[in-house]
Amino acid sequence: AIQLTQSPSSLSASIGDRVTITCRASQGISSALAWYQQKPGKAPKVLISDASSLERGVPSRFSGSGSGTDFTLTISSLQPEDFATYYCQQFNSYPQVSFGQGTKLEIK
Amino acid sequence: QVQLVESGGGVVQPGRSLRISCAASGFTFSGYGMHWVRQAPGKGLEWVAFIWYDGSNQYYADSVKGRFTISRDNFKNTLYLQMNSLRAEDTAVYYCARARGVLDYWGQGTLVTVSS
Numbered sequence: 293a294i295q296l297t298q299s300p301s302s303l304s305a306s307i308g309d310r311v312t313i314t315c316r317a318s319q320g321i322s323s324a325l326a327w328y329q330q331k332p333g334k335a336p337k338v339l340i341s342d343a344s345s346l347e348r349g350v351p352s353r354f355s356g357s358g359s360g361t362d363f364t365l366t367i368s369s370l371q372p373e374d375f376a377t378y379y380c381q382q383f384n385s386y387p388q389v390s391f392g393q394g395t396k397l398e399i400k
Numbered sequence: 401q402v403q404l405v406e407s408g409g410g411v412v413q414p415g416r417s418l419r420i421s422c423a424a425s426g427f428t429f430s431g432y433g434m435h436w437v438r439q440a441p442g443k444g445l446e447w448v449a450f451i452w453y454d455g456s457n458q459y460y461a462d463s464v465k466g467r468f469t470i471s472r473d474n475f476k477n478t479l480y481l482q483m484n485s486l487r488a489e490d491t492a493v494y495y496c497a498r499a500r501g502v503l504d505y506w507g508q509g510t511l512v513t514v515s516s
Contacts, residue, residue, distance in 0.1 A: 293462075306411050326502040335495055335506035336445065347504075379445055383501050387433060389452035394444045396464075 294318055296384050298392035304400040309370045315363040315380035324384035327356055327365045327393045330394075331376045340365065375399050402426040404496050404504045409510030411485055418436050420510050422496030428473040430454070431487040438492035439509075446492075449481065450499065462496035464490075488513045 295318040296386035305311050315325065323343040337395055338347050343363055343372035353368040380392040408420035422434070436448040449470040450459045458470050469482040481498050491514045497503035 324501070328503075329443075335508055336503075338502050338504055341502040348501075352508075381445075381502070386501065387435070387499065388461075389435070389447050389450075389503075390438075391445040391447065 321384035404507035
């Protein structure tokens with residue numbers, strides 16, 4: 293099974309900061325990676341598919357990059373509504389997908 | 401608009417069974433594969449199962465294989481998860497999600513608590 297490891301597990305940042313979250317796959321997955329945002333008590337929401345494609349309606353301050361085993365999610369200028377937990381998810385072994393352990397983004 | 405509404409969660413004793421449902425609307429349900437994903441309290445997301453658009457193939461996480469069964473009724477636009485031999489570690493919010501490579505729409509989740 294493909295394992296995904298996110299770093300850091302938690303992160304404190306301020307409004308306006310640039311933030312980067314990393315996701316590393318245990319084997320190459322091409323660009324078959326998505327990023328999700330989850331707020332407390334809510335379902336996850338997909339932000340980015342195919343490693344770098346912004347989903348419709350997602351603000352342009354979110355961006356994704358990478359291929360193979362190393363991927364990043366970047367938020368260019370943190371807004372109050374961005375404080376949440378972020379998950380990467382691989383679909384290279386579709387339909388048996390897997391998720392990273394999550395990165396909790398908190399206000400400094 | 402796409403809507404997925406889970407139901408059927410509750411408290412169940414270890415070793416017992418429970419079936420949860422996911423009612424779909426706002427899209428052609430029979431045209432999409434569907435996932436179940438769960439989240440234990442305070443924990444991350446765990447993929448549980450997937451079913452093809454026509455129900456012809458199913459896939460399971462090792463943690464539930466042989467105990468859980470995913471199915472669907474395309475006439476009723478409903479997805480199911482039959483959970484047998486439940487364990488304390490199955491306690492979680494269960495989400496259904498539409499498959500498009502990514503999981504592009506999710507329900508609000510239904511809580512299943514396994515406890516004596």
